[in-house]
Amino acid sequence: MxxxxxxxxxxxxxxxxxxxxxxxxxxxxxxxxxxxxxxxxxxxxxPGSLTTLTEIFETGLGLSRDLSLLGHRPLVSANPVKYADHYVWQTWAEVDVRRHNLGSAIHALFQDGTLGGGDLPTVGIWSQNRPGAYLLMHVRAVSQWQIVEWALNAYAKVGVSLYDTLGRDSVGKTPIINHAHITVVFATANHIADLVKLSPRIPHLKLIVSMDEIDPEVKKVLSTWAETLGVGIREMCELEAFGEAHPLDPIPAKSDQVASICYTSGTTNMPKGAILTHGLLAAATQSNLYGYAIPPDVRGVLLSYLPLAHIYERINGLCVIAMGGCIGFxxxxxxxxxxxxxxxxxxxxxxxxxxxxxxxxxxxxxxxxxxxxxxxxxxxxxxxxxxxxxxxxxxxxxxxxxxxxxxxxxxxxxxxxxxxxxxxxxxxxxxxxxxxxxxxxxxxxxxxxxxxxxxxxxxxxxxxxxxxxxxxxxxxxxxxxxxxxxxxxxxxxxxxxxxxxxxxxxxxxxxxxxxxxxxxxxxxxxxxxxxxxxxxxxxxxxxxxxxxxxxxxxxxVKNIMKLSQGEYVALEKIENTYSTNPLIGQIFVYGDSLQSYLVAVIVPDPIQFAALASRVVGRPVSPEDAESLRTLARDRDVVQALLAELTKEGEKSLKGFELVKRIHVSLDPFNVEDNTLTPTLKIRRKDAYNKYKAELDALYALGEPSAASLRASKL
Missing domain, CATH: 2.30.38.10 (Luciferase; Domain 3)
Structure with a gap:
């Protein structure tokens, strides 16, 4: 190898x-x-290229079998919350055993018809890439997300991430579980009741696997409820024990084999499931290793806190795995x-x-x-x-x-x-x-x-x-x-x-x-x-x-709109340009095709906004003083000062008609829960407009500011 x-x-x-x-x-x-x-x-x-996800794992295993792979800081006290001043690790060899045990159990359930029935053997994962140990003082709870995915890779199953950031209600609204014909979902304990509640609307679901150990009494209540709806509840440790007692040989992966369906969050509220094969993800990993900035003599140590449901963190992790490195959560x-x-x-x-x-x-x-x-x-x-x-x-x-x-x-x-x-x-x-x-x-x-x-x-x-x-x-x-x-x-x-x-x-x-x-x-x-x-x-x-x-x-090319004078503007590009200013926490640029200029909703960074407001009003304003910040967000002079800073930023690269001419300042962030953000933190434009329709209409009612007033605001 x-x-x-x-x-x-x-x-x-x-x-x-x-x-x-x-x-x-x-x-x-x-x-x-x-x-x-x-x-x-x-x-x-x-020659020498990585071709499958199982090859990536086994490459790292060959390099680091007895070295650490997955780590977490144990919870020392729940009240007050306190964590150990060190990491506890599972070795590559230990994780290898766990992925085979879990994979054997999952494969057996698909083989006997308990699970499956769709055109792909899909398995849902609903979890933050969390160590688990911040809820339970249990080393086996470490990094369930990773172990589930590696088990699926080794036994020819298809992982489907259910974004933890979608929120409880959103999972029920989205078509992902039904669209992918998911019959089993691995979920953290806090999501199990939600899945049971949703099960009448997701008829294919047959099994919920808790990634955490559940209190016996709580498990009894949940299981009784779920059984009335035709759904079983098991703990991940139970499946691992079953797989250990009934081991099955892994299924050799092929590069054209589907490894994952990654649903893009969809700024139009309709997620699209990108089919990602073993070969695609292996090629992406291999490509990043060319000119990789971690020196060859350094064992990669990754701090993982970004969502593993997103492609960015997954590829980062795969690069470290290919190097035989380790991941601390x-x-x-x-x-x-x-x-x-x-x-x-x-x-x-x-x-x-x-x-x-x-x-x-x-x-x-x-x-x-x-x-x-x-x-x-x-x-x-x-x-x-x-x-x-x-x-x-x-x-x-x-x-x-x-x-x-x-x-x-x-x-x-x-x-x-x-x-x-x-x-x-x-x-x-x-x-x-x-x-x-x-x-x-x-x-x-x-x-x-x-x-x-x-x-x-x-x-x-x-x-x-x-x-x-x-x-x-x-x-x-x-x-x-x-x-x-x-x-x-x-x-x-x-x-x-x-x-x-x-x-x-x-x-x-x-x-x-x-x-x-x-x-x-x-x-x-x-x-x-x-x-x-x-x-x-x-x-x-x-x-x-x-x-x-x-x-x-x-x-x-996308999200292009035409202003009343006939000029085309790319709203996302303009948002990205303004977002480089540290004052901007979030920005939504809006254009009405009957108007000749753009307006925007600005959610400022509290620290930067407090500093700006302090200079304008001539007294200290604390970023923790939410009430004062909300008041100052309505102050005309503060708003004009913020607009002036944005205009300076925009004039570096934008044309005159691309500059935002009026702004509404809000301390109420766009978020996943109110459906104004996708799980990958992109603006859902229609929902963002509906949230601030009154404010945006009011900005246009003021009319386009004169060139003289814009110059004055910058002084």
Whole structure:
């Protein structure tokens, strides 16, 4: 068995040639096909490539059999809540036994007809990627989500994630369980009663498996209730014990075998089930190992707190598994996340902008400190940023030791790779993180921005492009194609983007390769709208390719609307542009085709908003003082000051008609529970409009502000 650790960049990389065009592929209305010029083009037939999820696990097992794999901090006290100051681990060998035991039991239930009956052997998973031990002081409860999925992979079953963030009522409203013909759901104890309640509406459901141990009396009540509805309730430990007593041989996986149906959350309230095969997920993992920023001699240690139901976290985890690394889970409490990091000391920290922005903001406080301390920090920051932007180097022997090791200690002091996903993050913050942690920082966000560092989506396994480590001029780009995909740009005439544009070709970004899906599950209409007859995935994003072969996301084909003067605007692109400002927690941009300008609802970041409001009103405002913040959100001067900050941000890259002219400020966030956010935290536009219809209509009733008033607001 070959070993799969990170594959380093070749020596003497030519950063001026990161993509190459495939000869003979240029056609009218589109560019030639672009492939990675540094690592070349790879597929599942490339020698040494990973081809299935079981191969990924067994590769890691071969590297680290007796080493740690899954860890958690045990709960020491429930009242008050207290966790141990160390992690407790299961080894690779122990987890291997558990996946075979559980997989044997699941397979037996499908074999005897207790489960199944659909065209695919689907199994639902409804859980946060939680260690379980924050509810129970029970080591076997650790990382049930991962163990269930690995058991399914080994026994030819198809996992279907039921987003934990959907909320209890949403699961009943969505068609996922019925659409995928799910007969068994693995769920955490807090979801079992909800599933029983929903069972009359999901007639295929036959079995609910609790990932936690349940109090015997509670289990008796739930089981009696469920039996009247034709549903059984078992505990996961029971199935593992059965499988241990009745072992079955694993079923060898094939690359074209369906491993998962990943339902995209759907901004139109209708989820689409992307069919993800073993080969697709293996290719996505393999592709990320090329130029992986964790050095080959470092055993990957991942801190997991992002939802495993999302493709971003799943691919991150698979990369660590392929390297024989280990995964430590957070306690389940976001307020203890930094504490978890300091105890685990991870070297891989996939994160989200809200967390990384807080680290940046906290560090910037040091820069504003008076006297020598602040002066030293500012000097260190200036020196390291200059070095990064001129040479690409992000280390400095003096300043790292004197200044930045304190920031590095926030995440345990051992970080080698930071990634950001789920929302935009500013280039300023990315550069700061690079020099503060002396590591590579890649944006793996599925929400695209002009300053993305990496580009991907569920339908291509989160793999399309990525900036190359060491490329000091890559700012503003998403890098070249990753090794398993090829990319082309197709003309968008209605938006005046063409493959013949100068100085650089522009058009809708389309990708094709081993990491790209083929179809949505039982959804021919959406499949045909997304994948063409030649297998090209049409992303809906507009890009241009620069002289070095790097791509830049510049617009959106989707969510286009026309203003009354005839100008087309891409609402998502505008939202992403404004979202790079730290003041923005959430933003919903709205346009009425009978009006000549845009308006928006802004949910500000409380810390940044409090600082802005303090400057405007001339007195301190605490970010914890919710009542004062709500009052100030209605203050005309504060609102105008916030709009002025947004206008400065927008004028960096937006045209005049794309700028938001009036805003409503709210401290009531868009959320999954009120259906204004999808589970992957994208705005559901229709529901967001309905929530704020009165406020948006009132903004338009005020009329378009004059150019003079806009200038005055910026003074």
């Amino acid at each position: 070959s070993t799969h650790r990170s594959i380093p960049l070749p020596e003497n990389v030519d950063y001026k040639k990161q993509s190459e065009q495939v000869p003979g592929t240029k056609r009218p209305g589109q560019t030639a096909h672009y492939r990675n010029a540094i690592f070349g083009f790879h597929d599942l037939n490339t 957070f306690t389940g409490d976001p307020l203890r996340l930094l504490e978890d990091a300091q105890i685990l000391r991870p070297n891989f920290f996939p994160s989200v902008p809200r967390v990384l922005n807080r680290i940046y903001q906290a560090a910037m406080v040091a820069g504003s400190a008076p006297g020598l301390k602040g002066a030293i920090f500012r000097r260190a920051l200036e020196a390291k940023l200059h070095r990064l932007r001129t040479t690409g180097e992000n280390t400095h022997a003096l300043w790292d030791r004197l200044v930045f090791r304190k920031i590095q200690a926030l995440l345990g002091g051992n970080i080698k790779l930071l990634t950001s996903g789920s929302a935009p993050i500013s280039a300023e913050v990315v550069d700061f993180l690079k020099i503060a942690f002396s590591c590579d920082v890649l944006e793996g966000t599925l929400v695209l921005t002009p300053i993305s560092r990496r580009y991907g989506m569920t339908e291509n396994g989160a793999v399309a492009t990525r900036c190359m480590p060491g490329d000091s001029t890559s700012g503003g780009t998403v890098g070249p194609p990753q090794p398993v995909v090829e990319i082309k740009l197709v003309d968008v005439p209605t938006m005046h983007y063409t493959s013949e544009d100068k100085p650089f070709p522009r058009g809708e970004l389309c990708c094709r390769g081993a990491s790209c899906f083929v179809s949505y599950y039982k959804d021919e209409k959406n499949t045909k709208e997304t994948v063409d007859d030649e297998g090209w995935l049409h992303t809906g994003d507009v890009a241009e390719v620069d002289a070095y072969g790097r791509f830049r996301i510049i617009d959106r």
